[in-house]
Amino acid sequence: MADTGALNPSEHFWFGQMVRKGFVPTPEQSDNLVWLCEQVMEQIRSIYSQPPEIVKGWDPEDELHREGLACDFRLSGVPLVQLSYELVMSTMPIARAYIEPDGMQWHIHVEARR
Numbered sequence: 001m002a003d004t005g006a007l008n009p010s011e012h013f014w015f016g017q018m019v020r021k022g023f024v025p026t027p028e029q030s031d032n033l034v035w036l037c038e039q040v041m042e043q044i045r046s047i048y049s050q051p052p053e054i055v056k057g058w059d060p061e062d063e064l065h066r067e068g069l070a071c072d073f074r075l076s077g078v079p080l081v082q083l084s085y086e087l088v089m090s091t092m093p094i095a096r097a098y099i100e101p102d103g104m105q106w107h108i109h110v111e112a113r114r
Contacts, residue, residue, distance in 0.1 A: 013054075020058060023059075033058050035112070035114060036068060039093055044073075052075055053075070054073050055107045073107060074106075074107045080106055080107075084099055
């Protein structure tokens with residue numbers, strides 16, 4: 001997965017939204033990101049019938065996002081407490097899901113277990 005501009009991690013998510021601008025993930029990090037998108041983010045999109053607004057995907061300068069197994073996002077019209085609870089209780093491979101501040105807004109941080 002060297003050319004991240006030509007490949008997308010899954011059907012509805014693309015590297016431009018999932019990778020911090022100016023950085024290129026390693027092949028292992030890219031594989032994790034693909035897995036995260038296919039196994040978690042695509043399911044979230046399907047269950048809630050809307051695309052999540054990605055706040056942060058892979059980021060080499062953020063310890064929780066460095067491996068490609070974490071994503072911060074928002075879903076319009078879904079209360080964050082309800083969403084975090086439903087994600088943790090789901091059968092998706094989610095290790096943790098919790099609410100995080102983002103300036104004047106809030107989002108869900110989800111970490112997948114592979």
